[in-house]
Amino acid sequence: MARSILPTHVGFIPDGNRRWAADHGLPKEAGYEKGIAPGLQLYEQCKKAGINEASIYCFTQDNTKRPSAQKDAFREACVAFAFEIMRRGASVLVVGDETSSQFPQSLTEFRHRQGVGMKVNLLINYGWEWDLAGLKNGGLRSSDVSRLDLIVRWGGGRRLSGFLPVQSVYADFYVRDEYWPDFKPQHFDEALAWFKTQDRTLGG
Amino acid sequence: MARSILPTHVGFIPDGNRRWAADHGLPKEAGYEKGIAPGLQLYEQCKKAGINEASIYCFTQDNTKRPSAQKDAFREACVAFAFEIMRRGASVLVVGDETSSQFPQSLTEFRHRQGVGMKVNLLINYGWEWDLAGLKNGGLRSSDVSRLDLIVRWGGGRRLSGFLPVQSVYADFYVRDEYWPDFKPQHFDEALAWFKTQDRTLGG
Numbered sequence: 001m002a003r004s005i006l007p008t009h010v011g012f013i014p015d016g017n018r019r020w021a022a023d024h025g026l027p028k029e030a031g032y033e034k035g036i037a038p039g040l041q042l043y044e045q046c047k048k049a050g051i052n053e054a055s056i057y058c059f060t061q062d063n064t065k066r067p068s069a070q071k072d073a074f075r076e077a078c079v080a081f082a083f084e085i086m087r088r089g090a091s092v093l094v095v096g097d098e099t100s101s102q103f104p105q106s107l108t109e110f111r112h113r114q115g116v117g118m119k120v121n122l123l124i125n126y127g128w129e130w131d132l133a134g135l136k137n138g139g140l141r142s143s144d145v146s147r148l149d150l151i152v153r154w155g156g157g158r159r160l161s162g163f164l165p166v167q168s169v170y171a172d173f174y175v176r177d178e179y180w181p182d183f184k185p186q187h188f189d190e191a192l193a194w195f196k197t198q199d200r201t202l203g204g
Numbered sequence: 205m206a207r208s209i210l211p212t213h214v215g216f217i218p219d220g221n222r223r224w225a226a227d228h229g230l231p232k233e234a235g236y237e238k239g240i241a242p243g244l245q246l247y248e249q250c251k252k253a254g255i256n257e258a259s260i261y262c263f264t265q266d267n268t269k270r271p272s273a274q275k276d277a278f279r280e281a282c283v284a285f286a287f288e289i290m291r292r293g294a295s296v297l298v299v300g301d302e303t304s305s306q307f308p309q310s311l312t313e314f315r316h317r318q319g320v321g322m323k324v325n326l327l328i329n330y331g332w333e334w335d336l337a338g339l340k341n342g343g344l345r346s347s348d349v350s351r352l353d354l355i356v357r358w359g360g361g362r363r364l365s366g367f368l369p370v371q372s373v374y375a376d377f378y379v380r381d382e383y384w385p386d387f388k389p390q391h392f393d394e395a396l397a398w399f400k401t402q403d404r405t406l407g408g
Contacts, residue, residue, distance in 0.1 A: 128373050135339040158377045158402070165369040169332050173362045173377065198362070 005196050007149035009053040010046065011171065013163055014039065016155030016179030018070070023179070029073035031181060038183035039081050043090065045185050046118065049192065053119040053146060055095075057163050061127035064102040071102075078124055079104050089117035095142050096125035113144060121145050128162035140166055147171075152191045154180040172198050209400050211353035213257040214250065215375065217367055218243065220359030220383030222274070227383070233277035235385060242387035243285050247294065249389050250322065253396065257323040257350055259299075261367050265331035268306040275306075282328055283308050293321035299346045300329035317348060325349050332366035344370055351375075356395045358384040376402050 017031030039056070046054050058078040064071055083106075086092050093113040096103060103125040113119070121144075134141035142164060148171040151163065156177040160168055174191045178184075221235030243260070250258050262282040268275055287310075290296050297317040300307060307329045317323070325348075338345035346368060352375040355367065360381040364372055378395045382388075 128370075132336070132339060132370070135336060159375055160373060160377075162373045165373055166332075166336070169364060169366045169369055171363055173364075 006050060006192070007195055008051075009055070009146050009148050009150075009167075010051055011055045011057070011148045011151040011163060011168065012042065013057045013151065013153035013155075013157075013161065014180035014183075015153060015157055015161075017074075017181060019155065020179035020181040027069070029067075029069045031179075032070075032073040032077040034181035036077055036081050036084075038181060040084060040088075041185065042183060042188060043085050043088070043118075043120065045188055049188075051118065053121070055121040055145060055148065055164060055167070056123065057126075057161075058122050058124045059126075060123070060162060061097060061100070061102065061125055061130065062162075064125065075102075075104055078122065079106055082107060082110065082122055082124075085120055086115060089115065090120045091115040091117045093119070093121045093144055094124050095121055095131075095145060096123060097127065097130050098125070100125055123163070126162075128165050132165070142167065150174065150191065150195050152176070152188065154178055154183065154187070210254060210396070211399055212255075213259070213350050213352050213354075213371075214255055215259045215261070215352045215355040215367060215372065216246065217261045217355065217357035217359075217361075217365065218384035218387075219357060219361055219365075221278075221385060223359065224383035224385040231273070233271075233273045235383075236274075236277040236281040238385035240281055240285050240288075242385060244288060244292075245389065246387060246392060247289050247292070247322075247324065249392055253392075255322065257325070259325040259349060259352065259368060259371070260327065261330075261365075262326050262328045263330075264327070264366060265301060265304070265306065265329055265334065266366075268329065279306075279308055282326065283310055286311055286314065286326055286328075289324055290319060293319065294324040295319040295321045297323070297325045297348055298328050299325055299335075299349060300327060301331065301334050302329070304329055327367070330366075332369050336369070346371065354378065354395065354399050356380070356392065358382055358387065358391070 017035050018028040021028050021031030059074050092110050094107045094110040098111050131141045148167045151171045152174045154176045176187050221239050222232040225232050225235030263278050296314050298311045298314040302315050335345045352371045355375045356378045358380045380391050
């Protein structure tokens with residue numbers, strides 16, 4: 001099967017905020033706010049490159065077991081990011097368990113996609129078990145999220161950590177060792193260049 | 205969460221048999237038979253290292269769309285490998301759609317685990333959609349396969365290609381560029397050494 005040179009749908013795992021903060025002598029929770037500006041920069045880069053859809057691993061149900069200072073910080077960062085990209089014209093879908101108190105109420109209406117620009121799916125209070133549990137009732141809870149072509153992770157971890165397991169089945173996985181707040185556009189440029197070099201057989 | 209130094213359950217994706225054959229001036233189908241001896245070597249290495257469970261990506265439902273010379277060759281290699289590790293005392297479970305004519309009849313009884321040695325799960329005529337479809341009826345079709353700690357892939361591909369998506373959610377992913385028939389024990393030694401260096405937070 002011929003592959004398109006550009007991935008249609010890219011997943012992003014922006015990991016390493018807490019390690020970045022610790023390395024800079026800051027409390028761990030100070031790292032999340034430092035992830036917003038890089039996220040906006042990457043959003044603009046995706047738009048410019050012609051990426052059709054992006055999915056961002058914001059926080060999971062498991063993450064909400066962290067100390068409340070951290071939890072408050074990543075929730076606030078996610079809400080700020082979500083509203084800013086909406087303001088910039090993104091078509092936003094929030095994927096996560098909105099029935100829990102851990103879900104930011106201000107994002108409830110975005111459990112259905114809003115807007116007409118580049119699709120951005122924000123995984124907020126997401127859990128892979130929560131997602132798959134939908135299959136008992138006919139479909140994934142993330143059924144509005146398409147198959148991923150490429151996943152880019154920062155922070156050096158070489159695992160999916162529960163990120164959209166069904167949409168990830170054929171995705172190429174590109175890892176950067178830099179912590180997310182140290183994002184540079186060059187990272188994503190290199191991911192796209194690498195993606196072009198990968199064969200894609202889909203098992204055939 | 206503290207991690208054990210040794211992975212309990214390791215997944216193997218032995219890719220690159222056809223490219224190996226082409227590089228050696230052989231027809232593509234000649235590569236599969238060259239994968240058996242490395243598999244036995246790796247099985248003995250796992251036993252010696254004290255690995256509790258191994259899952260091997262043998263062939264998928266999608267793979268059976270390949271030319272019949274290839275299909276015959278990989279089926280035969282899988283059956284030969286399965287019977288040889290049973291003879292050596294492995295506790296074998298075959299995971300795959302046994303209702304299809306693509307499933308080797310001689311392996312039907314191993315759709316339930318047989319034996320008491322090291323657990324080896326062979327994915328034969330497996331499909332991730334087939335697996336997940338079990339959730340509609342109460343559980344994965346691979347429900348006897350435990351969570352993976354480490355996945356090792358040969359042949360350079362940085363993707364899971366549908367390999368046990370649920371058991372893979374937190375697995376560390378280690379890739380070798382060598383084609384599978386060029387397996388050397390050093391590859392797995394290096395994978396285990398690398399695994400020890402990985403943090404494991406499981407989202408907490």
